[in-house]
Amino acid sequence: MIRNLIKTAFRSLLKNRTFTILNVLGLTLGLAACLLIVFYIADELSYDNYNTKADRIYRVNTDFKYNDVTTSYAIVAPPVAAALKHDFPEIEQAARLTPSANTRVKKGDENLQEYKVVYSDPAIFSIFTLPFIAGDAATALKEPHTVVINETTALKYFGSTNVIGRSLTLINDSTDYKVTGVMHDMPIQSHFNFDFFLSMASNPRSTDNNFNHFNYQTYILLKPDANPQRLEAKFGNFMKLHLNTSTFNYDKFASNGNFIRLNLTPLKDIHLHSNRQRELGVNGDISYIYIFGAIALFILLIACINFMNLSTARSANRAREVGVRKVLGSPRIYLIYQFLAESILITLFAAVLALLLAWVLLHSFNEVAGKNLTVTSHNTVYLLPALLVIVIIVGVIAGSYPAFFLSAFKPVNVLNGKLTGLRGGGLRSALIVFQFAITIFLIIGTLTIYNQLNYIQNKNLGFDRNHVLIVKNVNLLEDPNILKAEVKKLSGVIDASVTGFLPTADNRQPANISGEHSSSAPFMSELWEVDADYLGTLGMNLVSGRNFSDKMKTDSAGILINETAAKMLGYMGNNILNKKVFYTDRAGLKHEYQVLGVVKDFNFNSLRDNITPLAMILAPDFRASLNIRIESGNIKALMTQVEKKWNTVSANQRFEYSFMDQDFDTLYRTEQRTGDIFLSFTFLAILIACLGLFGLAACTAEQRSKEIGIRKILGANVARITTLLTKDFIRLVIVAIVIASPLAWLAMQHWLQGFAYRQEFSWWILLIAGLGAILIAVITVSFQSIKVAVANPIKSLRRE
Known part of the structure; x- marks a missing residue:
């Protein structure tokens, strides 16, 4: 039939x-x-499923609200990981990650730029499933100046995976890192993907005990019988306990509806359900x-x-x-x-x-x-x-x-x-x-x-991203300002600035900012290190006050803030000029600055997010790039001249560049x-x-x-x-x-x-x-x- x-x-x-x-x-x-x-x-849907313990892994986040402005971060303070593991028996392991920006690694006579480099606690290998080809995952990152690399990196630098005990030289801090482990390449379906895992003990900032600084991605592994919802409910008292200090009254801060809260995101939800600031990658x-x-x-x-x-x-x-x-x-x-x-x-x-x-x-x-x-x-x-x-x-x-x-x-x-x-x-x-x-x-x-x-593409973002050439890795030069001065002499160059803090880059530095009044509670802001030519190079405008000046030595104690930061400090218009603003660094030291001017708000995050507070200080940036505003004439010929200047001051470094408008497009x-x-x-x-x-x-x-x-x-x-x-x-x-x-x-x-x-x-x-x-x-x-x-x-x- x-x-x-x-x-x-x-x-x-x-x-x-x-x-x-x-x-x-x-x-x-x-x-x-x-x-x-x-x-x-x-x-x-398969992201992070390669982890055998995926159902028990959670990322710890921070939500910050001040003056009706709420900001969500994928990071927490440095001591949170150890404190959580100590205070809550439900947590089996905790580990931190913090990326190392613009890392250069020596290979023979050449210095190679590496972008997938991260400082990591040793416990990261007991939380995530990252199988080793060689070395002991339990002890690989316990000592300072040790590194675990993946298979591709081992073959790239040594031509073999049998490299335990050999060294890699990082140009950033002129230090040799001993290879203590070689792992398989991470799956593409991972919300983070790194080639180098540097020992956290090598990072001098890892011992910061300030609970007000949010700069570390932190992951916890719960015990099999732990309830994540009940654990998260206990975080309110945890933050209150650790934030009430002699310099900060959290109870008073919270009485006005403000808060600093920790919460958990399941590992499998990060790729498709998380869109916080300071994510480790571009999520779906x-x-x-x-x-x-x-x-x-x-x-x-x-x-x-x-x-x-x-x-x-x-x-x-x-x-x-x-x-x-x-x-x-x-x-x-x-x-x-x-x-x-x-x-x-x-x-x-x-x-x-x-x-x-x-x-x-x-x-x-x-x-x-x-x-x-x-x-x-x-x-x-x-x-x-x-x-x-x-x-x-x-x-x-x-x-x-x-x-x-x-x-x-x-x-x-x-x-x-x-x-x-x-x-x-x-x-x-x-x-x-x-x-x-x-x-x-x-x-x-x-x-x-x-x-x-x-x-x-056509929105006025508060800065001009067109015709800005970005020469990367000038921080590796003995003095980047020498290159800047030479480039500014070229015909077709309008202005130039040395800094890695750009609206279209992922180079960010959160900081606690507070005003001179005792009633002014600290709030989370971006703190960018720039030079006096920064605003002119990027086409930014001042609402009030003046820009930094190289001719005024006292400007090293000055600060520029955006309109949002001015509102957070409780000031409007010219009332904030010459007022004092305080920044607390990672060591807990309080620095005093005087407001020189207010910069018109500009978008430095995705247009999915509101503009957040930002402050700028006159200081060298160790992750710098040379940003050059050029005329729209013969760009190809001008770039050839810039490359010649680069080769004159940097014989062993590759000339790497991008254009700001292209970097902006990658955000979307x-x-x-x-x-x-x-x-x-x-x-x-x-x-x-x-x-x-x-x-x-x-x-x-x-x-x-x-x-x-x-x-x-x-x-x-x-x-x-x-x-x-x-x-x-x-x-x-x-x-x-x-x-x-x-x-x-x-x-x-x-x-x-x-x-x-x-x-x-x-x-x-x-x-x-x-x-x-x-x-x-x-x-x-x-x-x-x-x-x-x-x-x-x-x-x-x-x-x-």
């Missing part, structure tokens, strides 16, 4: 090649898109998982709808077949099996083609999504069974209505030609509306994302990739919907060929007939626009809420999406309509 069903189904599909091709093509595109998105979602967003999952489902539904629509539209052509089969004694159940067999056969063939298409497109998809997805034996173990299940489900869903609808035809009515009401027109109309509602939703979503990205790479993915799958959804609409238009034109022939004989022209065949489809698209527009508006408003600075949803987006959908439908249907309208009416009437 099964063999006969397959043979009959195969013959039927070959007989109707056009509709079979349209169905196979639509399902192939839908399944291929679904497979790519499933790959993407599976990769995003769970909302995008939902969005892309919905897109995959919608595209698959559109492909299934095409199948159902085309099958029911062909009901008149297959009605006599059903009637004859029933007269000859074929039971209805056999007919249902027959139609389902055809559906599953088409889906199976489409699935094979979809696998090949997804494999071909995987490289391009990786480039768009910023992923490194590959087809491996590991993912094929679940992919092939999952695909088989999808084939059966999609085949049954796509073929269910045609199977039950066509098999229900009464043979007497069919053979007498009484097919009125048997063509499923109402359902087809509803499905077309559903298809185009999804398509319009995706068009609106794509336009909204690109509108927001365009707003980000996730949004750009999301927009590209949205655009790609929106185009795919439109293409699949058009395939279905094209088939329906052809079927409708074929069924109405006699009517069209009569109309042409009675004098109807091509334009009138084309309008007649097109208008019904346009009405359905308009209904889809009415349904999709408010839903898309609500969804995009929710997405835009994730940005502190955003472009309001524009009415023209709905207009363009609606007109675009109508135009797409008109072009798709008109092709078939015009083809039928210009045909010889005698041929269609002769067939009747």
Whole structure:
């Protein structure tokens, strides 16, 4: 029986090649898109799952509120890790990480820049699953000036992984670090990824006992029976106990609604659910998982709808077949099996083609999504069974209505030609509306994302990021100011500044700032070390006061603050000029500064976040870069001159650079990739919907060929007939626009809420999406309509 069903189904599909091709093509595109998105979602959901103790690992965070401004950090104070482990028996282990910025490592006569370097407590290897190739993980980082490197780094510097006891020289502190461990490369699916783990004992700041300084990523491993919610509830008393000191009254601070709170983030939630300041990497967003999952489902539904629509539209052509089969004694159940067999056969063939298409497109998809997805034996173990299940489900869903609808035809009515009401027109109309509602939703979503990205690109951020050349690693020079002075002499250079604190960089330095009044509670601020040319180079403006000056030696005791910091200190306008501001360093020493000026607020974090307090002092930055504002003329020639100056003062260092506008774009790479993915799958959804609409238009034109022939004989022209065949489809698209527009508006408003600075949803987006959908439908249907309208009416009437 099964063999006969397959043979009959195969013959039927070959007989109707056009509709079979349209169905196979639509399902192939839908399944291929679904497979790519499933790959993407599976990769995003797998972050940090490589850790065998992942369910017991938590990151400790800090939430800080002062004067109605709340800031969320992924870091805590240096002594928190040890204090938590001491105070709470639920905690089995605690470890800290703090990245080492701009690290240079000596390799022969060359100094190589390394970006994945971190100071780490020894317990990190007992918390995270980081297998060693050589060395003892339990003791590897206990001694000062020891380092654990990964396999790739060992091969890069030594050509072997058998390097225990050998040394690496870090140029930053001119110290040799003994290699005490070599571990396997960390999985890409990790929220942090480092090549060098330096011993925390090598970091002179690691012994800071101040609970007001937040600068360490801290992880805890709970005991198997520990309850994280109960533990987190105890953190309020923990912070109160450790923050009430002789210099800071936490009770008074909290009485005004302010707080400094610790909380926990489960390890598996960090990548998709955490967007705090000072994250160790660029995290994903769970909302995008939902969005892309919905897109995959919608595209698959559109492909299934095409199948159902085309099958029911062909009901008149297959009605006599059903009637004859029933007269000859074929039971209805056999007919249902027959139609389902055809559906599953088409889906199976489409699935094979979809696998090949997804494999071909995987490289391009990786480039768009910023992923490194590959087809491996590991993912094929679940992919092939999952695909088989999808084939059966999609085949049954796509073929269910045609199977039950066509098999229900009464043979007497069919053979007498009484097919009125048997063509499923109402359902087809509803499905077309559903298809185009999804398509319009995706068009609106794509336009909204690109509108927001365009707003980000053109927003006045409070500084000018255009035509700023950033020469990196000048901190390795004996005196970076010599290079600065030489570069400023070049024609085409407007200004230059030496500092690593840039609005588009990740170089940050949190600090506690307080005012001169006893009632002024300290608050968390950024403290940047800059030079007197900083504001001019970056095009920043002063609201009041003056800039630093190299000619005034007393400016070393001066400070510039932004408008937000001035408000936090309780001052407005010129009232803050010459007032005292205090900064407490990591050693607990209090430094006094005098306010010289207030800088107009500028965005130095993502536009997802509000502007936070910031202060600048006149001091050299050991992580510096040389930032050069250049004219927009012959940039290539000027860069050649800058490189010559670099080679003159630095013989053994590579000339590395970037442009500030490019660095700014990287801050929004996730949004750009999301927009590209949205655009790609929106185009795919439109293409699949058009395939279905094209088939329906052809079927409708074929069924109405006699009517069209009569109309042409009675004098109807091509334009009138084309309008007649097109208008019904346009009405359905308009209904889809009415349904999709408010839903898309609500969804995009929710997405835009994730940005502190955003472009309001524009009415023209709905207009363009609606007109675009109508135009797409008109072009798709008109092709078939015009083809039928210009045909010889005698041929269609002769067939009747």
